[in-house]
Amino acid sequence: MNALARLGEMHSRRGWLIVAVLTGLVGVAVPAVAPPYLVPLLGKFLCFGTAALAMDLLWGYAGILSLGHGLFFALGGYGMGMYLMRSIAGQGVYRSELPDFMVFLDWKALPWYWHGFQHFGVAVFMLLFVPGLLALVFGWLTFRSRIKGVYLSIVTQALTYAAMLLFFQNATGFGGNNGLTDFKRLLGWPLQAASTKLALYLVSAGALVGTYLLCRFIVTSKLGRVLTALRDAELKTRFCGYESTNYKLFVWTLSAMLCALAGALYVPQVGIINPSEMQPSNSIEMAIWVAVGGRGTLSGAIIGAWLVNGGKSWLTAAFPSAWLYALGGLFVLVTLFFPKGLVGAGAPFAAWFARRRRKEDAGT
Amino acid sequence: MRKATGVGGRSMAGRAALSGASALLLLLSASSAHAGLLEDAVQGLAATSEDRVEESIRRLGALDDARAWPALDALCDDRLRVGADGKAYIWDGKTHDARDPLTLAVVAAAPRPLKEVEVSNEIRRVALPVLAQLRLGSASAAERLAAAEELSKSGDAQAGGLLHRALDREHDKKVRDALTLAVARVDLQSPSADARVAALQLIKRLGNDEFLSDLQRMTAKSADGTYGEPDARVRQAATAAIEAILAQQRFVSLAGSLLHGLSLASVLLFAALGLAVTFGLLGVINMAHGEMLMLGSYATYATQTFFKAHMPGAFRFYLLAAIPVAFLVTMLIGMLLERTIIRFLYGRPLETLLATWGISLGLIQTVRLVFGAQNVAVENPDWLAGGIELTHGLVLPWSRIGVIGFVIVVAGGVWFLLQKTRLGLYVRAVTQNRSMAACMGISTKRIDMWMFGLGSGIAGLGGVALSQLSNVGPELGQSYIIDSFMVVVLGGVGRLAGAVAAALGLGIINKLLEPLAGAVLGKIAVLVFIILFIQRRPQGLFAIKGRVEA
Numbered sequence: 001m002n003a004l005a006r007l008g009e010m011h012s013r014r015g016w017l018i019v020a021v022l023t024g025l026v027g028v029a030v031p032a033v034a035p036p037y038l039v040p041l042l043g044k045f046l047c048f049g050t051a052a053l054a055m056d057l058l059w060g061y062a063g064i065l066s067l068g069h070g071l072f073f074a075l076g077g078y079g080m081g082m083y084l085m086r087s088i089a090g091q092g093v094y095r096s097e098l099p100d101f102m103v104f105l106d107w108k109a110l111p112w113y114w115h116g117f118q119h120f121g122v123a124v125f126m127l128l129f130v131p132g133l134l135a136l137v138f139g140w141l142t143f144r145s146r147i148k149g150v151y152l153s154i155v156t157q158a159l160t161y162a163a164m165l166l167f168f169q170n171a172t173g174f175g176g177n178n179g180l181t182d183f184k185r186l187l188g189w190p191l192q193a194a195s196t197k198l199a200l201y202l203v204s205a206g207a208l209v210g211t212y213l214l215c216r217f218i219v220t221s222k223l224g225r226v227l228t229a230l231r232d233a234e235l236k237t238r239f240c241g242y243e244s245t246n247y248k249l250f251v252w253t254l255s256a257m258l259c260a261l262a263g264a265l266y267v268p269q270v271g272i273i274n275p276s277e278m279q280p281s282n283s284i285e286m287a288i289w290v291a292v293g294g295r296g297t298l299s300g301a302i303i304g305a306w307l308v309n310g311g312k313s314w315l316t317a318a319f320p321s322a323w324l325y326a327l328g329g330l331f332v333l334v335t336l337f338f339p340k341g342l343v344g345a346g347a348p349f350a351a352w353f354a355r356r357r358r359k360e361d362a363g364t
Numbered sequence: 365m366r367k368a369t370g371v372g373g374r375s376m377a378g379r380a381a382l383s384g385a386s387a388l389l390l391l392l393s394a395s396s397a398h399a400g401l402l403e404d405a406v407q408g409l410a411a412t413s414e415d416r417v418e419e420s421i422r423r424l425g426a427l428d429d430a431r432a433w434p435a436l437d438a439l440c441d442d443r444l445r446v447g448a449d450g451k452a453y454i455w456d457g458k459t460h461d462a463r464d465p466l467t468l469a470v471v472a473a474a475p476r477p478l479k480e481v482e483v484s485n486e487i488r489r490v491a492l493p494v495l496a497q498l499r500l501g502s503a504s505a506a507e508r509l510a511a512a513e514e515l516s517k518s519g520d521a522q523a524g525g526l527l528h529r530a531l532d533r534e535h536d537k538k539v540r541d542a543l544t545l546a547v548a549r550v551d552l553q554s555p556s557a558d559a560r561v562a563a564l565q566l567i568k569r570l571g572n573d574e575f576l577s578d579l580q581r582m583t584a585k586s587a588d589g590t591y592g593e594p595d596a597r598v599r600q601a602a603t604a605a606i607e608a609i610l611a612q613q614r615f616v617s618l619a620g621s622l623l624h625g626l627s628l629a630s631v632l633l634f635a636a637l638g639l640a641v642t643f644g645l646l647g648v649i650n651m652a653h654g655e656m657l658m659l660g661s662y663a664t665y666a667t668q669t670f671f672k673a674h675m676p677g678a679f680r681f682y683l684l685a686a687i688p689v690a691f692l693v694t695m696l697i698g699m700l701l702e703r704t705i706i707r708f709l710y711g712r713p714l715e716t717l718l719a720t721w722g723i724s725l726g727l728i729q730t731v732r733l734v735f736g737a738q739n740v741a742v743e744n745p746d747w748l749a750g751g752i753e754l755t756h757g758l759v760l761p762w763s764r765i766g767v768i769g770f771v772i773v774v775a776g777g778v779w780f781l782l783q784k785t786r787l788g789l790y791v792r793a794v795t796q797n798r799s800m801a802a803c804m805g806i807s808t809k810r811i812d813m814w815m816f817g818l819g820s821g822i823a824g825l826g827g828v829a830l831s832q833l834s835n836v837g838p839e840l841g842q843s844y845i846i847d848s849f850m851v852v853v854l855g856g857v858g859r860l861a862g863a864v865a866a867a868l869g870l871g872i873i874n875k876l877l878e879p880l881a882g883a884v885l886g887k888i889a890v891l892v893f894i895i896l897f898i899q900r901r902p903q904g905l906f907a908i909k910g911r912v913e914a
Binding site: 151155 | 853
């Protein structure tokens, strides 16, 4: 009974219906009708949606704009990439126990941090644990000294920039420039097979829905309301006795781990992970997904991620030189004219509809 | 070995005697007798008998008169001709003139046909050392320098004596240095241990790293337990010389890092000055600020192209014209952005950050379409090319010195503007308390616009400076933006002194860490340092109460 009531807090009955219909659409109808070549692309979009949710939870509800989430996304991806490399040990181009790029660099032994990644369970644990730990330490240092707003954004951007430089180096042990690629099998299933691609798509869809429900659960909880309070009036909330550092640290670390999960699902579907995923511009693009869809709405984040990436896929192919203008213009237009994003811009219409319905109900 | 020494010694003694004789001759009759002998010897170069040619060359060597150099050079170069009258002429391949071998005057009535003087390898072998010797006596320091370098490269045992003698009578410092080097190089190969030790002491004093591999070979122990150098005393001297060279190398690389750090700091300061002012005043982060650097560089490039096409005569001064052009262009763009976009976002710093990032994407793409995606080259004008050579291997390029001087002038100008003018007073007032300043009748909107323009203009000036240090490409600004934000974060908002100190610190630390830890680890170390530093002083080095903290 209590649990049911909690579900009612998360969504109205109609809301749950919409969630269920959309889940069915994404999980059953789309894979049934989509041509096989589109499946990995759509699966990629699902991962972007998950990352956008992580971003929205942080920015939309806690007011923390991270410009370094690309780092956590990429770290998750690297964790998965390491598993994919290690699980096919001995079957690379050089038939060596080591990943190909290490043979190429003439390394004799596996670096210590690569051990254990041949086990899927260990890899999954690590790909969530490492980004989480990094976020925890970094967040503790920054939130503790009350760094916030643009300062925090800049420092997170510097963090991902520094990490990108680090990963670009061959000596770091993650394949340098080229990153990790040439994956073959995931848990024994060949990645090229249509059935594996479909399975990955379905897992990504599951992760997206799960992440959505988790975020929804958090933002409708008391914790979520404290976060919103911190976003709108941090000083007042602190004076009410809420330790802002702990709340922020929690949501920051959780968001980083969700982002890492998205990255981990993203990598087997695109077949490569390299340091360019950590470019500051990638992280900033994540912010624009959320801004386009509407901050603090969760559903808006997903819509924004899909719209921006759909536009990118189409424009970079059709008008390559126009893409940067479109993206830049999007940044400016959204911040100037649609500060609440598409969902926010749609809200007055929704309200108008609701009013009309009520009127009709009253009329009958 | 003994035989070679004997021959060398005899010829050396012979030459010494001859040159002694020639010196005596010079003393006795500086004019007619000597001139006659010289004329005779030069004409002898064109003789038909090979023996006479060789003998003439030797006589020229004995006379040691630099005036004979052109003729001898022409001989070795196959430019010496014999006229129908049996006299020697130098053939000028460019003007097709015959010239007198001593005065080099054009002889219009040279009796043709002019026949080429055949030069055998034997003659060349005799002629080359004499040629170098005569060149060492040339009146022009540049010629002597070239001769010293050529001689030392030949590694000829005979060259040693020549060089020693030339060194003794040389006065020009530059040529002396080159000669010392040449002497050391030749003596290092000398069979006498004493000469080698003397050479090593010279090398130790010079600290010249070109000897390093030679010296290391001398001190290295080979597989059978013998050393490259048999004499222990010489080995000891070599070890000392190696240490001196390494110390010199460390010094040069340290000084080089410092200089690079200083010029990096200058560029960062250009970017950070504008950022610090606008951030302190408006509380917004301008992500397109790096693109102002880039636009300033492209404005410099455009000015250069314009000067090349329309005023090639005044090309030297294009850079002076580029300074106001870049400043005005970037300032106008900055003011335009402030009026059309950024002013609507005041009070929403995170949105401003995203919007200005969008602007920067648009600017980059525009520059790519107009100027192309490739890097363009901006030339240093001649007065910024080259540099001052402090010691061997350490050159202070004029371009870097110019950039450092320029940033000092600009930072001084900004300080003056902010501290000593009415506009500066207004700016400081608005920074500290916007609404109170507005109540006192300051037009805060106009101040916002002008300061945004000024900040962009300063970055544009930074672009002029940057164009003199590196290539100019559309992504130029992106590589500096993160570093310049770090400067602002570290220095504290709206504080000139903080920006200066932080830019200097970051620039120099960056470049000092580079050789120690590599460029990447250096960058990471700086970032970690900043994060830890903010723990202690969240408001930066020089905190001031302003709108951001409010």
